[in-house]
Amino acid sequence: MRTPDRATLTAGSLRTLGAGSVAALWSVTNAIAFASLVFSVGDGAALAAGIAATLLGYAVTSIAVAAGSGTPGIGSAMIGASVVVQAAALGAIDGLLEERGVPAGPERIGAILVASAALTAMVGALLVALGLLRAGALVRLLPSPVVAGFFCGLGMSLVSGAIGFAAGGKLSVEALPALLGPAPAGRISMTAGVGGLLVLLPRRIGLRRTMIGVLGGAAAAFHLARAGLGIDIAAAQAGGWLFGPLPGGTMLAVPARAAFA
Numbered sequence: 001m002r003t004p005d006r007a008t009l010t011a012g013s014l015r016t017l018g019a020g021s022v023a024a025l026w027s028v029t030n031a032i033a034f035a036s037l038v039f040s041v042g043d044g045a046a047l048a049a050g051i052a053a054t055l056l057g058y059a060v061t062s063i064a065v066a067a068g069s070g071t072p073g074i075g076s077a078m079i080g081a082s083v084v085v086q087a088a089a090l091g092a093i094d095g096l097l098e099e100r101g102v103p104a105g106p107e108r109i110g111a112i113l114v115a116s117a118a119l120t121a122m123v124g125a126l127l128v129a130l131g132l133l134r135a136g137a138l139v140r141l142l143p144s145p146v147v148a149g150f151f152c153g154l155g156m157s158l159v160s161g162a163i164g165f166a167a168g169g170k171l172s173v174e175a176l177p178a179l180l181g182p183a184p185a186g187r188i189s190m191t192a193g194v195g196g197l198l199v200l201l202p203r204r205i206g207l208r209r210t211m212i213g214v215l216g217g218a219a220a221a222f223h224l225a226r227a228g229l230g231i232d233i234a235a236a237q238a239g240g241w242l243f244g245p246l247p248g249g250t251m252l253a254v255p256a257r258a259a260f261a
Contacts, residue, residue, distance in 0.1 A: 022211045027077070029215055031058045032243070034078050037161045038087045038116070041094040046109045051243065053113055081150075082123065084157040090116055162195075163188055183239060194218050 031054050039050025058078070065076045093115045094108070102108045130136065194214060201210040226236055236242040 018208060022208050025215055026211055027058065027062070028055070030078055031055055033162075034080070034083045036165055036243075037083055037158070038090060039112070040087075040161075040165055041091045041112065046094075046112050048243070049109050049113060050116070053116075080158060081154050084154050084161070086116065086119060087161065089119060162191060187240065190218075190222075 032051055035051045035054035036047065038054075039046045058076070062076050065074060090112055094112060097108050097111055098104075102111060197214045198210060201214065205213070222241075226241075231239075233242065
């Protein structure tokens, strides 16, 4: 058997590094984006804790999948369809907690995270059960217009949620004047520009170059512009351009049992 020469090994390592970098950049961005949509509930106090919990959960899941799979290069991914449903569910739970007098702060955040984990576990158990029962064939009974309408509704919800999050408020007719201010309009324009490039460029330059170029380039350009304008990290966070500091240490109180009664 021929032993690969140094040039072949180097080329293979570079390809692996490039693919891993693209996957990592895409996965981390996905995790943060989806967590932002899911945990933008109530006054948004759960956002930082939700992002931290999502990143931790995604890292643990990815390690488990990679270690337990017999297929090289396998990874895990988040499903956009579940984001819309879970965001609506947690919004309803947050409203219920507020009605029951659970104060805003660590206690309510803890309750929301526990509810999110429970929803995720229940959906996972249902999917495992469907797989064991080989019930996937039932999908053939769903008419294609129903499936297309489902994805159309999900897409509209994702776009609406993303624009509302970028603008710093709920996307609605009543809130439209406030969303058209200079800062919200600037964030919406940047969001639309990055999204448009991610849709159009892969057909021209390939997915790998698009991911590294657009996501990495946009982040670098933003921080260069921020530094050039003399805006520090704290000011950018206060203006809604950057996420607030993620919690460290013991970030949650134990949720009161009455919160789930």
